[in-house]
Amino acid sequence: MQPTDPGITWLEEKPLGLAERLYLPLFLQGLTTTARHLVSPKVTVSFPEQRPTVGNPLIYRGVHRLNRDDEGRVKCVACFLCATACPAHCIDIVATESPWPDREKYPEAFQIDELRCIFCGMCEEACPVDAIELTSLLDLTGKSREEMVFDKEKLLSVYDMTKDTEPMKSAALGGAL
Amino acid sequence: MTSLLPSPTTLAALIKIGLLVGGLMTAAAYLVLVERWMAAWVQDRKGPNRVGIPLTKIRLFGLGQPLADGLKIILKEDFTPRHVDKVLYVAAPLVLLAASLAIFAAIPFGSVLPPLGIPGLPDPVPFLVAPGLDVGVLWVFALSSIAVYGVLLGGWASNNKYGFLGGVRSSAQLVAYEIPLGLGLLGVVLAAGSLRLDVIMNAQAETGIWYIFAQPLGFIVFLVASFAEAARLPFDLPEAEQELVGGYHTEYSGIKLLLFLVSEFLHMVTAAFLIVIMFLGGWHLWGVTGSGQEVTWLGAFLRFAVLSSKIFGVILFFMLVRWSWPRFRFDQLMTLAWKVMLPLGLANLVTVATIEEFRPQLSEAVGPATAGWIALLIPWGVFFVGWITAGLLTPSGTDNTPIRTYGPLDVEHDLVEV
Numbered sequence: 001m002q003p004t005d006p007g008i009t010w011l012e013e014k015p016l017g018l019a020e021r022l023y024l025p026l027f028l029q030g031l032t033t034t035a036r037h038l039v040s041p042k043v044t045v046s047f048p049e050q051r052p053t054v055g056n057p058l059i060y061r062g063v064h065r066l067n068r069d070d071e072g073r074v075k076c077v078a079c080f081l082c083a084t085a086c087p088a089h090c091i092d093i094v095a096t097e098s099p100w101p102d103r104e105k106y107p108e109a110f111q112i113d114e115l116r117c118i119f120c121g122m123c124e125e126a127c128p129v130d131a132i133e134l135t136s137l138l139d140l141t142g143k144s145r146e147e148m149v150f151d152k153e154k155l156l157s158v159y160d161m162t163k164d165t166e167p168m169k170s171a172a173l174g175g176a177l
Numbered sequence: 178m179t180s181l182l183p184s185p186t187t188l189a190a191l192i193k194i195g196l197l198v199g200g201l202m203t204a205a206a207y208l209v210l211v212e213r214w215m216a217a218w219v220q221d222r223k224g225p226n227r228v229g230i231p232l233t234k235i236r237l238f239g240l241g242q243p244l245a246d247g248l249k250i251i252l253k254e255d256f257t258p259r260h261v262d263k264v265l266y267v268a269a270p271l272v273l274l275a276a277s278l279a280i281f282a283a284i285p286f287g288s289v290l291p292p293l294g295i296p297g298l299p300d301p302v303p304f305l306v307a308p309g310l311d312v313g314v315l316w317v318f319a320l321s322s323i324a325v326y327g328v329l330l331g332g333w334a335s336n337n338k339y340g341f342l343g344g345v346r347s348s349a350q351l352v353a354y355e356i357p358l359g360l361g362l363l364g365v366v367l368a369a370g371s372l373r374l375d376v377i378m379n380a381q382a383e384t385g386i387w388y389i390f391a392q393p394l395g396f397i398v399f400l401v402a403s404f405a406e407a408a409r410l411p412f413d414l415p416e417a418e419q420e421l422v423g424g425y426h427t428e429y430s431g432i433k434l435l436l437f438l439v440s441e442f443l444h445m446v447t448a449a450f451l452i453v454i455m456f457l458g459g460w461h462l463w464g465v466t467g468s469g470q471e472v473t474w475l476g477a478f479l480r481f482a483v484l485s486s487k488i489f490g491v492i493l494f495f496m497l498v499r500w501s502w503p504r505f506r507f508d509q510l511m512t513l514a515w516k517v518m519l520p521l522g523l524a525n526l527v528t529v530a531t532i533e534e535f536r537p538q539l540s541e542a543v544g545p546a547t548a549g550w551i552a553l554l555i556p557w558g559v560f561f562v563g564w565i566t567a568g569l570l571t572p573s574g575t576d577n578t579p580i581r582t583y584g585p586l587d588v589e590h591d592l593v594e595v
Contacts (some may be wrong), residue, residue: 022568030501037219038497044223 057136057166061119064112064150065158067131067168074156075131078105082123082132090116091123110152114140124169133169135162185298193306197281205442206243212496213242219500247435255431258335265334270429270436273327277443280320282306283313284450285375287481288460291474301470304481305375314362314372317451318355321406324444325351328415331437332425343424346507347408347415353514354405354412360522361399364392364529365455378459382468387458391553393560394525396456398518403448405514408441409495411502414510449491453484457491460484517567528559 019025045052054060067075078095094109123132135158142148150158183191210225217224228241257266287304294300310316325348332344365388366372369380381387389396405412416424423429426437453459460466460480467476505513532552539548 018565018568021571022564024564027502031497034219034497034501037221038215039218040221042218042223043221044217046223046226 052138054136054138058169060136060138061121061134063114063135063137063140063158064117064123064155065133065135065162066110066152066155067133067159068156068163073100074106074110074152075129076107076110077103077129077131078107079128081126081128085122085126087120087122088116088118090114107152110155112150112155113148114142114150115145115148130168135166137162185295189298189302190306193304197286197306198278200286201278201281201443201446202439204446205439206247208442208446208492209246209438210239210242211493212499214239215493215496216500219497250435251432253431255433258337258428260336261428262334262336265330266428267433269327269331269334270433270440271327272330273324273440274436274443276320276323276327277440277447280317280443280447281450283310283316283374284447285378285454285459286450287484288378288466288477289470289472290477291472301472303375308375310373312372313374314366314377317374317447318359318362321444321447322351322355324440327440328425331429335425335428337428339422340425340427343415343421343427346421347425350405350408350412350414350510350514353511354402354518357398357514357518357522358402358406360519360526361395361402362451362455364388364395364522364525367526367529367533368392374454378454378461379468379470381458382461382466385461385463385468386549386553387456387461389456389458392456392525392529392556394521394556394563395529397560397564398522398525399456400452401513401518403452404495404498405510407444407448407495409445410499411504412510413504414507445492445495446488449488449495452491453487457487459487512571516571521563521567524559524563525556528556532556 054062069075076093077098078093080093080095083089083091083093090113092109092111092113093107095105096108098104098106100106119134121134124134127133132155137158140148214224224239225242226239227236228239228245229236230241231244257263283305285303285305289301289303292300293302307313307316328347328351329344332340332342332347335341335344365377368388368391369377371377371380408415415421416426418424421427426434429437460483461468462483466480466483472480532555536548536552539551542548543551
């Protein structure tokens, strides 16, 4: 880009007034700002004792869960759209023939490597049946790498754990399912 | 056998050295914590508040943090890069720390003790490691100049361009600001008539007029210059992290880095000591500490407490300023030193010298009370006139418009356009 580019607007600095040239008024102004912040309420959340408040759980991207339908079965139809959309390749699905008449396939195994996951929410976006969702659970810890690979049962248990506090998003957002 | 024992004077000096060095090192460690707290509070955070007594769950508002900080940095690997000049590399932090600590030999940290009556020990015992050092101020100055060597050696020995640039910047800055520092100090020395810091304090206590009231311009010049000498923001160019990685201590790690950082804090403490002793009345506070040389134990303690709290207040001001002001550009720094602080310091010096010269005649002519008022008001007049003149005459130093240059490719581009 040239300095003469018409897209650039060159602003001339305003000339300094007497108070600004004397420096002291500006200094006092800065010092009062600092002093005000020194005593103002702090924004820090002392984490283990205090829990941060999640603003809107509907748009928060925390730990995944696999939703259940009304009969308690996994909603997933093993279409692989989430695994395809996943930029971190952390979703691993083994599909098999469904024992139920309302769908052709269901996931025999469904694994999410929470350590590889970047919590972008693309899987949630991609899912055609609103089976995979991100909850507002934010303290995801484990003692080994293996423990951090969540299988189907674990993901379903996350649903069981959070379904009362966080209803399925499809309903809250006015979805059909 | 008795001849082998140290004399009471030596023993007293050793005790004072022990107290001072121990106190200073502890103070430096805890000032790091205070600095971190201030930094956090100014940024609306809470700051370190977890570390308490080790192996328990008692937190004590994070007062164990300095211990943890110190242990962490001591236990770190003391890595010496292969490309450094080994001797100077090791010498630099030692020179810096030795100079920063030795300064305190001439700095009083209180008034005097009540008479102890120990044979062989002259009473009263002053709070000063080297009592009666007639060139106290010169000692402080000489050693703070030696501290520059530590910085410069560190930068040079590192054999690293960031370290070298930091060292060179530092030496340029310190040399430039020694002059306004000296000018601010010279006014006080002229007024007090002594180079001894304890005498300077006593002079302020006797008249009750601190030199900040008698020499406002000198105070401002000295304050700004001591910020620069301590390399605190807004004058922390020697180690401007954003530009120079770490400045002169880029290549240092472990305990050598710790020595550098402690020395830096000691510089700030020295600056605070000098500001308080020379301009803020030292241990004197109207109606609390008295002004004579005879003290009770309570009086001695009160004076020590007043001096310490004043110093702590100045240090807090140092820390608050750090988060209030952006760093100067290097040319602005030099402009401030040579075009603003130097003339202002000279103006202050001339004013003080004139007042002190004609004070006896003035007293005779109009009476001591009126003369005292005149001697107070003239410096304030000079202060306002000098300050406004400096503000109006100096380049504002905020011209940041980029210089619009054209590279070879740009010219080609323009030709095509034409």
